[in-house]
Amino acid sequence: MTTQSLETSRSYSQQQKLKVFLLLGGLALACIASLVLALLTGSIKVTVGELWQLIQFQLGLSDQPANTLSATVVTELRLPRALSALVVGAELALAGCLMQVLLRNPLADPYVLGVSGGAAVGALLSIMAGLGSFWVSGSAFVGALTNLLLVFGLSHASGVWSPSRLLLTGVVTAAGWGAIISFMLSIGEDNQLRGMLFWLMGDLSRASLPGWHGLFLLMSLALSALLARPLNMMLRGELQAKALGVAVYPLQITLYLLASVLTASAVTQAGSVGFLGLVVPHILRLSIGSDHRLLLPATALAGACLLLLADTLARTLIAPQQLPVGVITAFIGVPVFLWVLQKSNRGTV
Amino acid sequence: MNPSHRTIRTALLTLVIAMGLQLSFQTPAEAGAIQVVDDQNQTLTLPQPAKRIISLAPSVTELLYSAGAGDKVVAVVQYSDFPEAAKALPRVGGYTQLDIERILSLQPDLVIGWQSGNQPEALDKLRQLGIPVYITETRFLEQIPDTLERFGQMADTFETAARAANQFRSTLDQLKNQYQDKNTVKVFYQVWSQPLITINKQNLINQVIEACGGQNVFAELNTIAPRIDVEAVLKANPDAIVASGMGVERPEWLDEWLKWPSINAVKNDQLHFIPPGHIQRQTVRVLLGAERLCRQLDQTRTLMADSVDQQGSAQ
Known part of the structure; x- marks a missing residue:
């Protein structure tokens, strides 16, 4: 453990650079492949030729427009949904990874501190009020931010701050949100109930182009690249990190804020898609180690691919009927995780 | 004899007599007893026409009013919003979450449930408590007039119910003939x-x-x-x-x-x-x-x- 951590704070050797390049490149290719697959599959048949023609037309390489129905299906339905799946998947996996470091707890996931609970209460309230999807997303975001401030304030209230105090405050707040959610579900009307349940299970069908969410993801990735070295030092424990010149408290605050806002952005788009944020960071930590310079971008890419693949399956497996995407992420994630865990002999979890 | 034993014996005796009396009172009423079969194929016997009915589904409430039994409904579940008169009735919870105590306290002589809406445990509980429970489950349009007639039988408003039922049947037939x-x-x-x-x-x-x-x-x-x-x-x-x-x-x-x-x-x-x-x-x-x-x-x-x-x- 110690030797590995020491390694991780040094610069890369030539060989390591190649490994990093191959790994991130491979994951990026996998994301592109899943994107193509997502654009090609669905109830309406779209051929590879049509897709290629459409891409050329969109890029201005050709002025021959593709078959109108296929073109609209791809650009209006499949592309926005696929891009949000990529963004949401990356955000959740990254947030989960950061939470696990911050709370020093392998069971931590993006929702452990109640962000999704707060968002759910906001979203469910506006579903009950019969408001449109703009308001549902808006109030989900407000709910998530409320939780962020609440948990932060409460865990600082007594002046003593520690990750375990934050964890306890967050878990109890999350339980509080859970109770409110159960209450709302028990008084909701039938038609609204369906919308509410789908929101809670995570659902990308109402996602539009990710827009500022995508921009925010890119900024978070850049920020996490800056955080990677101090995070590596944190693996040796707070005291050692302090001795090595890491400003531990500001780092923890930054981690908390970054992970919370990432989660808020994800649930605003897709509801609380479960499981991804817990398992993807673990799978990668088990298979590539805990060097955060590599782990953070790799986790984001793997989360993006996994959610996009899962969503494509969710909408096509028993088409025209639709499954909640959370079911599929668990179906793929559980066996993969257990397999990696069996194979691994590292003690990093 | 120990005096406490005597008290118990007296109590038992009183109970037996009371039961006997109840039986003897019931016998003449049984002549006019009403028997209906509900949508779960269960036979339900009412000693006399129902006068205090509780409806456990918004649709049941509506059908009761259409069958002319509206004034015999003493309570309904949430979302019973039609006809207007039903809105004023006391509520016994939502159809998935029934307030059993409230139902008991209203002393109904008939509870009409809804198979795919109510929880079966709640309906069983009501039966165990001795309340006659009739369960509806409408899978076909043709069942609606039949249900109306049975409601009319149970509430002793058969004429009104039969009229509504026949009107339903003829309108449906007419639509089918014209469009099907x-x-x-x-x-x-x-x-x-x-x-x-x-x-x-x-x-x-x-x-x-x-x-x-x-x-x-x-x-x-x-x-x-x-x-x-x-x-x-x-x-x-x-x-x-x-x-x-x-x-x-x-x-x-x-x-x-x-x-x-x-x-x-x-x-x-x-x-x-x-x-x-x-x-x-x-x-x-x-x-x-x-x-x-x-x-x-x-x-x-x-x-x-x-x-x-x-x-x-x-x-």
């Missing part, structure tokens, strides 16, 4: 938009659509209220889209289909609205929805015929 065998119109019935939900052939609405000579494009899916995606609708290419939404207003989301002019229904402007109370509840009012739907689909049919004619003359 006309050219088929492909219909997509949209229950909700977020998530996008339709119905399959097990749903009562499917029978309304068929009575009007329509064909539900998602009839063959295997859940009663399947969740689908926009692409599936594009592929099915319905001639008419019918939606209900939440209230008496046409839902805004119905116009979201205007983005997809490739759908025949959108091309021909055949986006129809039916208030949910007129089609989603298994009551007499379903005929209002049926009449409206039949007219709407007939309009679609005429338009389709016209466009075929135009194409024919263009060629």
Whole structure:
């Protein structure tokens, strides 16, 4: 453990650079492949030729427009949904990874501190009020931010701050949100109930182009690249990190804020898609180690691919009927995780 | 003899006598007892016509009023909003969450439940507590008049109930005769938009659509209220889209289909609205929805015929 951590704070050797390049490149290719697959599959048949023609037309390489129905299906339905799946998947996996470091707890996931609970209460309230999807997303975001401030304030209230105090405050707040959610579900009307349940299970069908969410993801990735070295030092424990010149408290605050806002952005788009944020960071930590310079971008890419693949399956497996995407992420994630865990002999979890 | 033993004996004796008396009182009433079989095939015997009825479903409340038994209903569940008089009645919880104590305290002599809405444990509990429970489950339009008649039997308002039932039967027959065998119109019935939900052939609405000579494009899916995606609708290419939404207003989301002019229904402007109370509840009012739907689909049919004619003359 110690030797590995020491390694991780040094610069890369030539060989390591190649490994990093191959790994991130491979994951990026996998994301592109899943994107193509997502654009090609669905109830309406779209051929590879049509897709290629459409891409050329969109890029201005050709002025021959593709078959109108296929073109609209791809650009209006499949592309926005696929891009949000990529963004949401990356955000959740990254947030989960950061939470696990911050709370020093392998069971931590993006929702452990109640962000999704707060968002759910906001979203469910506006579903009950019969408001449109703009308001549902808006109030989900407000709910998530409320939780962020609440948990932060409460865990600082007594002046003593520690990750375990934050964890306890967050878990109890999350339980509080859970109770409110159960209450709302028990008084909701039938038609609204369906919308509410789908929101809670995570659902990308109402996602539009990710827009500022995508921009925010890119900024978070850049920020996490800056955080990677101090995070590596944190693996040796707070005291050692302090001795090595890491400003531990500001780092923890930054981690908390970054992970919370990432989660808020994800649930605003897709509801609380479960499981991804817990398992993807673990799978990668088990298979590539805990060097955060590599782990953070790799986790984001793997989360993006996994959610996009899962969503494509969710909408096509028993088409025209639709499954909640959370079911599929668990179906793929559980066996993969257990397999990696069996194979691994590292003690990093 | 120990005095406490004597007290117990006296108590027992009193109890036995009381039971005997009750039996002897019951015997003459049993001559006029009412026997009905409910939708779960359970035989229910009422010693006398029900005077204090509790309805455990909004649709049951409506049917009771249609059967002329409205003034015998003492309590209802939430969302019993039709007819107007039902709104003023005491509530015994939502149909999934019943307040058993409240039901008991109202001393009903008949509780009418709803198989696919109420929790079976709650209905069993009521039976164990000695309350007669009649359970409804409407899978076919033809069951509605039958249920009306049975409600009339139990509440001793058979004449009113039979009149309402016969009227229902004749109106339904009339609609079927007029529309059922006309050219088929492909219909997509949209229950909700977020998530996008339709119905399959097990749903009562499917029978309304068929009575009007329509064909539900998602009839063959295997859940009663399947969740689908926009692409599936594009592929099915319905001639008419019918939606209900939440209230008496046409839902805004119905116009979201205007983005997809490739759908025949959108091309021909055949986006129809039916208030949910007129089609989603298994009551007499379903005929209002049926009449409206039949007219709407007939309009679609005429338009389709016209466009075929135009194409024919263009060629």
